[in-house]
Amino acid sequence: MNKLDNNTIIGLILIGVIMMWIGFTSTPPAETSAVQKVETSDETTADDINEEEEIPSSIEGIVMADFSNEEFFSIENDLIYLNLSNKGASIRQAIIKNQFNYKKEPLKLVDENLEFKILLGKVLSVPTDRLFFRISDKSESHIRFSAEVEGKPIHITYHLRNGSYRVEITVESPMLQNGGFIDMKLKGFRLEKNRDFESNRTTVYYHLSSGKLKNLSETRSDSERAEQLDWIAFRHQFFSLILNSKNEFPNAEMTVEPLPDENYTKLMTLRAELPSTSSAIDMNLYMGPNKFVILKKYKNDYEKLIPLGWGIFGWINRGVVIPIFNWLESYGLNYGIIILLMAIMIKIVIFPFTYGSYRSMAKMRILKPEMDEINEKYKDEKDQLKKQQALMELYKKSGVNPLGGCIPLLFQLPILFAVFQFFPASFELRGQSFLWAEDLSTYDSVFELPFRIPGYGSHVSLFTLLMTISTIIYTWMNQQLTPQNNQYPQLKYMMYLMPVIFLGVFNNYAAGLTYYYFVSNLITFGQQYAIKSFIDEEKLHAKIKENQAREVKPSKFMQTFEQLAKEQQIKGNRSLRRKKI
Numbered sequence: 001m002n003k004l005d006n007n008t009i010i011g012l013i014l015i016g017v018i019m020m021w022i023g024f025t026s027t028p029p030a031e032t033s034a035v036q037k038v039e040t041s042d043e044t045t046a047d048d049i050n051e052e053e054e055i056p057s058s059i060e061g062i063v064m065a066d067f068s069n070e071e072f073f074s075i076e077n078d079l080i081y082l083n084l085s086n087k088g089a090s091i092r093q094a095i096i097k098n099q100f101n102y103k104k105e106p107l108k109l110v111d112e113n114l115e116f117k118i119l120l121g122k123v124l125s126v127p128t129d130r131l132f133f134r135i136s137d138k139s140e141s142h143i144r145f146s147a148e149v150e151g152k153p154i155h156i157t158y159h160l161r162n163g164s165y166r167v168e169i170t171v172e173s174p175m176l177q178n179g180g181f182i183d184m185k186l187k188g189f190r191l192e193k194n195r196d197f198e199s200n201r202t203t204v205y206y207h208l209s210s211g212k213l214k215n216l217s218e219t220r221s222d223s224e225r226a227e228q229l230d231w232i233a234f235r236h237q238f239f240s241l242i243l244n245s246k247n248e249f250p251n252a253e254m255t256v257e258p259l260p261d262e263n264y265t266k267l268m269t270l271r272a273e274l275p276s277t278s279s280a281i282d283m284n285l286y287m288g289p290n291k292f293v294i295l296k297k298y299k300n301d302y303e304k305l306i307p308l309g310w311g312i313f314g315w316i317n318r319g320v321v322i323p324i325f326n327w328l329e330s331y332g333l334n335y336g337i338i339i340l341l342m343a344i345m346i347k348i349v350i351f352p353f354t355y356g357s358y359r360s361m362a363k364m365r366i367l368k369p370e371m372d373e374i375n376e377k378y379k380d381e382k383d384q385l386k387k388q389q390a391l392m393e394l395y396k397k398s399g400v401n402p403l404g405g406c407i408p409l410l411f412q413l414p415i416l417f418a419v420f421q422f423f424p425a426s427f428e429l430r431g432q433s434f435l436w437a438e439d440l441s442t443y444d445s446v447f448e449l450p451f452r453i454p455g456y457g458s459h460v461s462l463f464t465l466l467m468t469i470s471t472i473i474y475t476w477m478n479q480q481l482t483p484q485n486n487q488y489p490q491l492k493y494m495m496y497l498m499p500v501i502f503l504g505v506f507n508n509y510a511a512g513l514t515y516y517y518f519v520s521n522l523i524t525f526g527q528q529y530a531i532k533s534f535i536d537e538e539k540l541h542a543k544i545k546e547n548q549a550r551e552v553k554p555s556k557f558m559q560t561f562e563q564l565a566k567e568q569q570i571k572g573n574r575s576l577r578r579k580k581i
Contacts, residue, residue, distance in 0.1 A: 071085070071086045072092065075141050075160055080165060082094055086133045089128060089145035090117065091110055091116055091285075093108060094114075095109075096109060101189070102190075108189065113187040114186050118156070119180050119182070125181070134147070136155070141160040141161070142157070153172070153173060154173040165287055165289075167284065167286075168282075168284055171280065176274065180274040181273055185270075187267050188265040188268060189264060189265070192442060193443075195265065201235075203217065204255070204256050206254065207301055215235075221257045228250070230245075230249075232252060233302075239288065239289055239290060240289075243270070243284075246282045249273060253270070254269065289430075291428065292322055307421060316414055316415060328341055336435065344523060350412050354524070358528060358531045359535060362540055367395075374391055377390075420513065424513060427441075443507065446461070461514065463515045463518055466518045474521050
């Protein structure tokens with residue numbers, strides 16, 4: 001059971017392994033119930049969805065009209081600006097006000113990179129992108145396009161409300177009584193400094209009427225068909241286009257395809273069937289940030305687009321981290337100060353666990369001489385059971401839990417993983433500077449290397465470097481506090497390996513995250529110093545000796561622990577006998 005003396009090693013290895021696992025598998029596996037996967041081949045592209053529709057001969061003249069007839073009109077509110085064309089009554093440009101891309105240019109979600117059309121009718125479809133419309137109504141935030149095909153009117157209306165990122169779209173035509181489709185194809189712009197990270201968080205999401213949220217692959221080409229959808233989203237790292245209908249979409253086909261061009265991320269497409277129960281369809285197209293408080297106010301589960309983690313990790317982020325963050329944000333503080341204050345508050349909350357861990361390590365350190373005597377007495381492999389029994393007896397008489405230093409650390413893991421998910425997904429940090437970091441939502445680069453180091457990158461993130469150094473110091477301090485196991489000296493060096501791995505993994509992560517881990521380590525140093533001044537090890541030693549001098553009834557935990565140790569030793573002895581045979 002001497003391996004249990006290295007509870008700090010176990011904790012660090014758990015943190016490292018699970019953090020790396022979360023980082024590389026951050027997308028929940030797609031469920032297959034109610035969703036039919038589409039087999040894709042290397043030859044399949046997004047264009048396969050949008051094949052050319054047959055055009056009624058009666059509108060050929062309109063379709064083939066001179067391109068010079070195209071005109072552009074704009075509408076806007078306090079949050080977004082839209083530029084629309086009378087050709088297809090389509091959105092040609094969408095600018096999110098007061099937001100900028102990584103080049104510090106006005107942020108354009110759409111700029112001639114969106115194809116948006118409605119196919120009126122299912123059998124002999126009339127595609128709106130081939131038609132030229134006239135303007136029948138226009139104001140600063142409202143526009144109505146009108147056209148006529150075979151004596152049947154078509155009206156497409158766009159309306160913006162102040163304080164909203166949603167574009168209200170109404171399509172009216174008697175041809176809709178025969179159903180139809182809506183096609184969208186977006187060639188997603190690169191908006192962030194870290195293109196690879198952004199691309200790996202860009203894909204198509206869709207929300208089923210059952211309440212389940214599903215998504216296509218974030219790392220490869222993918223396609224899916226689904227039925228009974230409430231909404232479909234083309235999600236970027238920090239912005240989204242979300243198409244929602246008041247009546248659910250009966251079915252839809254979606255694709256996503258990575259793009260090699262450095263100025264783009266993914267090609268995302270959608271073909272959704274429109275219900276055929278009415279001559280008018282009401283839809284909303286959200287075009288805005290992936291900010292939790294904004295998405296949540298629309299009450300359509302839009303906020304689930306933000307990757308806050310699964311299970312308890314997501315619950316901690318939604319119920320604890322985000323409310324604290326928003327509360328501190330309301331005071332108008334710099335976001336670096338907000339992160340510092342949040343780290344202090346979290347450390348105060350988990351301080352009882354930190355104190356318990358330190359106290360347990362102090363007890364184990366006091367018992368180290370007696371543990372060494374037992375190890376020396378039962379050093380032969382055949383005496384391992386006796387050694388374990390002797391150690392259990394020592395722990396029992398001393399009133400010491402050998403897992404006492406590790407268990408408190410496990411209680412801290414959910415918070416560590418929660419913030420690991422929160423900071424890279426936090427829109428609030430986007431474009432916010434602190435000290436040398438120009439943008440806390442991406443890596444802070446203080447030096448660009450003339451070459452690329454595999455597993456590290458071509459830049460130096462100072463916050464990651466400081467986090468790594470402070471973690472190494474923390475590891476060294478814990479080694480001074482924890483009784484060392486001379487039987488496993490290699491574990492001592494494994495503890496220093498994890499910070500080095502962190503250096504490569506976190507070099508491309510959000511500066512806000514590595515800054516948080518760095519200041520958390522500094523706060524831990526202060527807490528350990530304070531705890532050390534409060535704990536009198538001589539009194540603790542005297543208490544242990546007092547416990548050893550009297551008969552102590554073992555706790556249920558220790559009884560279970562002892563039984564498990566015996567069972568493990570019996571299995572080990574059987575294995576040893578088999579080898580000898």
